[in-house]
Amino acid sequence: GLATIAAPAIAQSSDPIIRWRLVSSFPKNIETLYGCAEVMSKALAASTDNKFQIQVFAAGEVVPGLQAFDAVANNTVQICHSASYYYTGKDTAFAFGAHAPFMLNTRQQAAWAYHGEGKKLLEDFYRGFNVVAFPGGNTTTQMGGWFRKEIKSVEDLKGLKFRISGLGGQVLTRMGAVPQQLGIGDIYPSLERGTIDAAEFNGPADDEKLGLYKVAPHYYYPGFWDGTSMQHFFINSAEWDKLPKHYQAALQSAAALANIDSIARYDVLNPPALRRLVAAGAKLHAFPADVLDSAYDTTMELYEELSAKNPTFKKFYDSQKAFQKDASLWNQVSEFAYDSTIIRELRR
C-alpha cells in the first residue's frame, strides 16, 4: 500500500542566508597572511552552497589591523583574522595563542592547541572576552631579522635600535637593545637612514617584498621570539551561538583547511625566496651561542616575573613548558633526527 512507499531521499531545509564581515589584521599585499581569511571564506561559502558568506576586509578598511580582536569582542564585526600576541597589552597571556619566545615550534603549537591542554585553556580564555577562536594560519618559524652590522656577541645588542615588539621586544630590552615601533612601510627608509639598526618582520617570502637586504644585509636566524606564529579566526561568541550547528561545523572545517593551507603555502614559498635573497646579497648568520643563551636566560626570568604577576600567564606558561619538555625529547628521536639525517646525507 501507499504506506510502504519510501519518501524521496531529499531533505527539505530552510537554511538561513548569513553574511558576515571579517576584518583582517593584515594588509592585502602580504598575501600569505591576508590570504588565509580568503581561503577560509571561500571554503565556507563553497561548502554551504553560498548561504554563509563572509566578506574579508584588509587591515584599516573597517578598523586598524591591531584592533581586529576588539572589533570582534564588541561585535563591530562578527569575525576577524588576527594573531593573539598583538593583544598582550590587555593580558600577557594572549602571547600563548600565537607564540612566546623560546616556547613551542609549529607542530607543537598545533598539537597543544588542537589536542593538548591548550584547547581548553584557549577556549576558556577567549570566552572571557566573548570570543570563540579557531587556529587559522601560521607563519612557521620566523627569521631573526635584518641587521646593518654583524652581531658577534651579546655586547653588540647594547643600544641596538631594533624594530621588534611583543614579549620578544621585552626580552631584548632587558639585554640592552632599544625596541622601536614602526609601521611596515617605515622599516626600509629607517634602516637606510640608519635611524634604526635592525628590524624583524617574518620569513623570506614576506621579507623579500620589503627589500631590506639592500640596506641591512645581515640576515639572522633563528627568530627565537617567533619559533612559531599561529593566527586565529576570532568570532564574537553571541554571533557564534546564534549560528545553525551545521554552519558552525562548516566554519570550523574551513578554518582547519585555511590553517593547513597557510603552512603549506609558506613551506612552498619560503625556500625559493631564501635562495633569491642570498643570490641578491643577503648574508645568512646564526645568532652566536652567547646571544641565544643570554636571551634564553633573560626570557626565563621574564616568564617568572610575569607568572608571579598574572596567574593566567602562569597557567599557560606552565602548560606549554611541560608540553615542550616531553615534545622536545620525542622530536629528538623523530622529525628532528630524520631532518638531521637528511641534512647530513645531502651534504655528503
Add this chain to the structure above:
Amino acid sequence: GLATIAAPAIAQSSDPIIRWRLVSSFPKNIETLYGCAEVMSKALAASTDNKFQIQVFAAGEVVPGLQAFDAVANNTVQICHSASYYYTGKDTAFAFGAHAPFMLNTRQQAAWAYHGEGKKLLEDFYRGFNVVAFPGGNTTTQMGGWFRKEIKSVEDLKGLKFRISGLGGQVLTRMGAVPQQLGIGDIYPSLERGTIDAAEFNGPADDEKLGLYKVAPHYYYPGFWDGTSMQHFFINSAEWDKLPKHYQAALQSAAALANIDSIARYDVLNPPALRRLVAAGAKLHAFPADVLDSAYDTTMELYEELSAKNPTFKKFYDSQKAFQKDASLWNQVSEFAYDSTIIRELRR
C-alpha cells in the same frame, strides 16, 4: 509598494540525502589511524546537517585493509582511508603519495601535496585509477623499529629477518636483510620465538600497544624509510563527480580537518608513550652513521633503477628530490635551527 519588500533571507534548498560507505585500511584498535576516517565523517555530517553521511568500516569488515584502494577504484565502496604506499605493487609511483625512503619530512610532504608540484602530479596519477584523493592523516616520522640485538654496524643487518615492507624492504634486502611479511598480530610471537629478529610498526603511541619492548628492547631511530607517512581519503571519481559542488567542498574541508587533527593527535600521544616505553625497558638507539650512509646510497641506486624502468616514478622522484633540496636548506635556518636551539637550551 509590494515590489520593494525584500524576500526573506531564507534559501529554499533540496539537498539530496547521500550515504556512502568508507573502508579503512586500519583496524579499530589502532585508533590513531582508524580514527581519522571517523573525524572526517563526523565533521562532514555536522557541516551538511547530517545530509551527507559516511559510514566507516574497519579493515576486513568489507574488504581486506590492503584492498581498500581497489575497492574504491572499482566502486565497491565510494571512499576509503588508506596509505598510498600499500599499492606500490600496482605502480612504484604510489609510494610518493605517502612517503619514500629518505625523501620528504611531514611538513614538506604536506607542502608538496597541497601547494607544490605534488598537487597536480598526485591528482593526475590517481585520476588514472578513477580516483580523487585528499590528504587525510599522517603518522609523522616513524621509529626505526624494535630489534632483539643491537645494530652496531651495517654488518649486523646481514641475514637479519626484519618485518618491513614496501620500498624500505627493498632497500634493506639490498643491504643483506631478509624482509618478512607478517600481520600485526603475528609480530610479538615471532619476535618472542626468534623466528624474526626485528620489526618496525610505527611510533611510540601505536607501538606501545604491541608490547614489543618485552621481546625486542632495542628501539632504533630514525625510521629513514618512513620520514613521514601521509594517508589519503581516496574517492571513486564517478561518485565524486556526481556530488553536489557544496558536498564536494564540505568533504574537502572535513578531510583537511582530519589531516591536521591526526598530526596533532600523534604529537600529543607520542611524547608520553615514549617516556613510558623507556621506563618499561625500551633502549633507545640512533642507527649508526654507516648504516644510514649505506642505506642512503642504496636507496639512491634503487631510485635510479626504478626511474629508468618507470617514467611515472621518475616524474615523482625528480619533483620530490628538487623540492627536498631547497626545503632542507630553508629548514636549516628555520624550524630545524629553532629546534636545535631549544634542545640546546633545555639541556643547559
